[in-house]
Amino acid sequence: MKERPILFNTQMVKAILEGRKTQTRRIINPQPTFKENTGFHWKGYMYGIGSDYAETMHNFTNRNCPFGRVGDQLWVRETFAIVPETAYRHSEVNKLNHPNDQELSIIYKQGFHLSKSGFSWKPSIHMPRWASRILLEITNVRVERLTDISVKDALSEGIEHKSMNCPRHEFFQLWNSVYGDMAHEQNNWVWVVEFKQV
Template sequence: MKERPILFNGSMVKAILEGRKTQTRRVVKSTLIIDQAEFECGNRPHVTRSEPNLQHYVDTDCPYGQIGDRLWVREAFMDLSGTGVEHRDSEGKLQKYAYAADCPKGSHGDESRKDFGLKWKPSIHMPRSASRILLEITKIRVERLNSISRIDAAKEGLHQLPATGRYVINKGDQYFGGASSNPIEVFSWLWEDISGSGSWGKNPWVWVVEFKVVSGGAG
């Protein structure tokens, strides 16, 4: 069993903490894997045989690890050591670190941070010791982004409104964009918010990493 870091933005961290997110999709960058995926779905008719197969790459070359491996979450954070500022969790325990996902823009916590002149450190700079969420990989596969099912789209961290059953993207204490009864549509908005305008239409091959929370979340 190995451990690797993985980055999530604040809204996705919150979704993990609340038990709404149990999958993540990341673009496949290896041309070898993309070529094999294209071959196995019939898009390379001039190729009659190709080895190794796609499952071999899934089993050996996923950059996020293999089933049973663990991912420690990197998120925007703050080390309060030496600042003179105290931060306590929901149980009143004194904490060394504060996390931006817990203090959305405009919240009391974020305004208090500004009052003390403190700044969030980007997630890429988080050390292992500051990570509060540990995930375990349960499944891995490669598929086209647009092939996502309605069930899986909801597992990407969408919020379902209890009154209407419609899906939205939750950012802090606010909803981003619109609402839809189709979770795939809402996930496409989320993907473009993270990856840029037009990125959904490109329909890239993606790693689908399913996980469960080992520590730090609702799971």
């Protein structure tokens, strides 16, 4: 079993903590090409020569996914801040004591509803392992085109389905808010990583 970091924005951290998000899609970089009866071509390598679609998908996924394999774990990096330990000692703010300094605590932007003073939020990319409060176990990894997402999978991406729109449409709106206007129309190959909270 290996352990790797993974970034999530505040909205998706909320969805994970509420149990609504059990999947994430990440763009494969660089993009592979797929040719029937020959398989995926990627980074100068060919996987699945003479294979069908399902076989080359299996071979490609098992050899290349940067997030790991089934059973591996992902620790979540999210937006956080380091504050004096006394600042929120008697509040309901979700916090974690600093392991190297008892006078400091870590707080998380997701779920923080108080007015802040005297500190600034640190980007998730800078979160150290010890500050992470969410650990995920990979339960499945596969490759697919972005627009092949099903309604069920769109909901598993953490969509808060409150409008009359189809969950797939709402997922594409979320995708475009991260990757740029109409980015879903590029229909990239993506890693689909399914997980559960540990």
